Amino acid sequence: MRLATAANAAYTATLAVTELLGCKQCGGGGGGGGGAREELGIRIPRPLGHGPSRFIPEKEILQVGNEDAQMHTLFADSFAALGRLDNITLVMVFHPQYLESFLKTQHYLLQMDGPLPLHYRHYIGIMAAARHQCSYLVNLHVNDFLHVGGDPKWLNGLENAPQKLQNLGELNKVLAHRPWLITKEHIEQLLKAEEHSWSLAELVHAVVLLTHYHSLASFTFGCGISPEIHCDGGHTFRPPSVSNYCICDITNGNHSMEEMHVIPAGSVSITDSFCEVEALMEKMKQLQECRDEEEASQEEMASRFEIEKRESMFVFSSDDEEVAPARDVSRHFEDTSYGYKDFSRHGMHVPTFRVQDYCWEDHGYSLVNRLYPDVGQLIDEKFHIAYNLTYNTMAMHKDVDTSMLRRAIWNYIHCMFGIRYDDYDYGEINQLLDRSFKVYIKTVVCTPEKATKRMYDSFWRQFKHSEKVHVNLLLIEARMQAELLYALRAITRYMT
């Protein structure tokens, strides 16, 4: 006689999800985070009433229960893997194809076979997210970290973690803000630290985790992900506030203040923004057609790249002067002053990285797959899906070939990191991406903590929210690839 267990975990999981969210809705309209209900002596967490994202109206986002079969499977898998259905998933489900690959990769990185112990993985996630002061991700992973048996003392700051992880701090810092400065010396320092040294496989795992969480932090801020209600660890990190004040408001720079001296998005007339889409499509069409006629000279092409690169440094909204308020998460990074803005002010020169000499498909993939098998494949798939994802629509128009626009966004992000494609005319970027869009991209990619609803609203006004989320996916994948390319190149140089 034999017995087999049919996996019914997923089934119960979905049940739990609905219950959970149901309870979330019934508590709706409540005031501050963590309001206490005194009658029973139990503190009942209350939702903030935003839905999964503060930027996207709740009604735009798919309600759990209305999903189709594919999305349902995704939700079930996600819940089974993480034990929760987080807001990131709820927002990403706009693009189920990508979400599937994303969840698979993340699950593999955090839970499957790999050189690093589980609590290290979550701790590295915390380190990476804290670099961008992303309390959302930090809270999630603090829970997970404790759950897998991590030492709570480590959470008091990087200096309480083992020396080995402390050594990683420097790489984390450089990778998050100035990846082009990574040299093989950085790698060597990590690999040759006697008893605290990393193995190559561990290092690659750590690098993939770091880049993953840096870019996920970009997504979190770029889409204004709301904090988890059912993330009970989250409460401990929230100030015991009484006012209508949420942690993200503090974390994000005070946009409640900003909102006041900002021109309301509505002031731009509908016709204007309608024209915006039309104009963009017109430009794309022009570029497509007259591409061959007007041949820019070699120098012209080179200088266009340089101009774009240089300009990308100064593309900044004016309100980046905010002093970051002291917070719990800040304990994870020793050096708050080290950020992207420092050098952009001083106009530091970013060296050019030729993608034809070191690209993900040929070189990066081979290296990752050698040192951390299977992950190369997963990330490769994720890049592919993100880069090629299209529904052939633009706002209200159908059957549009958006490849040119997507390529422009991708290359613009790489351009900010100094990565150059020999076969791309950087003049196209200027034609296709307007200033407010560039500001948004720049902010989300380089200083995500400064992203505001205003920025989110002010670019591509006529576009759907799903399309804006799509842009965010491009942003985070391009950013992750850029960081990976620099880190992997340094590792390659170390190895040769």
Place this chain on the structure above:
Amino acid sequence: MEKMARVTTALGGNTLTGRTMYCHLDAPANAISVCRDAAQVVVAGRNIFKIYAIEEEQFVEKLNLRVGRKPSLNFSCADVVWHQMDENLLATAATNGVVVTWNLGKPSRNKQDQLFTEHKRTVNKVCFHPTEAYMLLSGSQDGYMKCFDLRKKDSVSTFSGQSESVRDVQFSIRDYFTFAATFENGNVQLWDIRRPDRYERMFTAHNGPVFCCDWHPEDRGWLATGGRDKMVKVWDMNTNRAKEIYCVQSIASVARVKWRPECKHHLATCSMMVDHNIYVWDVRRPYIPSAMFEEHRDVTTGIVWRHLHDPYFLLSGSKDSTLYQHIFKDASQPIERANPEGLCYGLFGDLAFAAKESLVTVDSNRKPYPGDRRHPIFFKRKLDPTEQFESVSSSALSVFETEPDSSSMGWFVDTARRYALAGRSLAELCDHNAKVAKELSRNQVAQTWTMLRIIYCSPGTMPSANLNHSIGKGSTSLPLMNSFSLKDMASGMGSEARLDWSKGENRSENLLLDSSTTLITNDENEETEGSDVPADYLLGDVEGDEDELYLMDHENAHTEEPEYVLPQEAFPLRHEIVDNPSGPDHLQDKADSPHVSGNEAETVSLTPVESFSLISISHTLYESRLPPDFFSALVRDMLRFYAEQGDVQMAVSVLIVLGERIRKEIDEQTQEHWYTSYIDLLQRFRLWNISNQVIKLSTCRAITCLNQASTTLHVNCSNCKRPMSNKGWICDRCRQCASTCAVCHHVVKGLFVWCQGCSHGGHLQHILKWLESSTHCPAGCGHLCEYT
């Protein structure tokens, strides 16, 4: 270069000479190509585009094609190719998507001829037609291939691969109209140059990008492809469907592949990342390269055979900014360093082992039983130098036969099943295990357990009679053990000796004594070992006890030599050997044989330390009640001893039973090693439950987590036989519920029980209920189900 080997080959009047040599380039190379006459090579890269003359002693720079003040991306070459018909004609593929042709015959300094700017993305590859003078083919990142006629300004035809980037294009050498293109998505397409609308044939060659391909220079149907999946595959294209005929697994992504001229089955490869060597493979021997060039310090980016008909000269360019000429004579041949060995188990546990003869003979000189000391099975060994392999001049095949009556490992399985490792008090566990061992006639083990009990459990609780008894026993079995160890040593040493214990020849007795005396006098026993004449040994059988006895290694005896002059206690006790009821059969059979007496004679002098120390231990135990810690060193040594003998079972069992008492004495790594060995053995005997119990009881972190790895249970759909990915009960593919209960016809989501005869089943409760009233299958198939 320090290597001065010179190679000369005659090629119908055209003679190639040279040596392994290199020159520094100013910049990393991306590709190289040779001129038809094999006297010049062109090197192209992002910042270099030069022609070198290959002279006998060195490379000489002949021409720099990068002219003009301003650096242009048109010079930044991804690929370069030299026309095989016209030695003035070159083509390059630029990273910005431009295809450039160069005419060396031009009088001006700038040799640039034509510029084709039709590709939108980087051009990965250019290729001239092998026989047509003006036909050039290019493959680009934008997914298009274009064919240019050099007499015209624009391309004559464009081929759309309908997919992402083209990584390589190659004209077939024999078929005038055919070319092959490889793609980033793993496909290879065959095109007819006259039909730009559709490819002739397409197949998936690799998982991930196919970086390169090469047509076989002689065999028209063969195409070699190399991909990111680290494989080189050879395809036979003559049949309807491309057939994979050879596959070579390399250690890194394959960047280039080139057939070796004049050698039908050889090809050269270099890799994209990580690995800097160039390998020449014989595709029929895919596991080891037949030659290897290790000169480069960074990845090799271009390889090319110097002459179309010369297999000995290979040129290569690399990211380390060097250009090399490799001579085949100087290649390292990994095959010479490799030791081909074959190992196979027979149906009845026989073991055949084949190796190079030199290895075997060396080994047998040193140690007659290489390795099998640790093996718990005894072997009969026939050493016959027989079969000759293709390349190995001589090799030896050894067959280790398990002795028919000793082949069973029954004792191991029994012991594993019956041992108690936890859940009771230490004393009870020890007693239980001692009893188990005893019942299996493993007296020494039984004794050890008893001893452990004495050491670690309070002596007061133990009846003294019992204690005395066990002491007596302990000492009886120990000399016995030693006598066997002697035999073992003797037989081990005299490799020339023909020992057949069952016959009990006198000669062997003498030998035995001989060797054992030498053993005592010499620390090294090698002196006694003579030739490597093939010999048959028939050693004792494997009944529990004998293992340990046999396996008792002489090192121990050595270490304790000083104590050979021993107190007399051992003597009277010795006699109990014969009385020992559970003593090994053969020993009793031959109790009067000269061997045994001989051994006994030896034992007198050797009567060991162990018995002494044990007795003294038990004395001191009574007198001063030493703390158990006092013995931990001894117990540790004992565990080590068992482990070394191959009885890792004992080592692990004791380790678990004693737990904290002994754990700190043994370093983590050794423990882990023992655990893994034991678990491995248990699993080989399919003792899953016991191995699981051991894993659970172990305290090594590395071991306990074994239980936590891959805990997923994969289920296949009973309809379509494909794995079910999402849920355990519904199949995504055939949209059916895979496991319905035969009784209630509902889907089973929990425990599913089924009959192995007819494979029907259902809810456990339902089936149980059904079977109370019926013997037939609930599904009505007529099978008389048995659920036991």
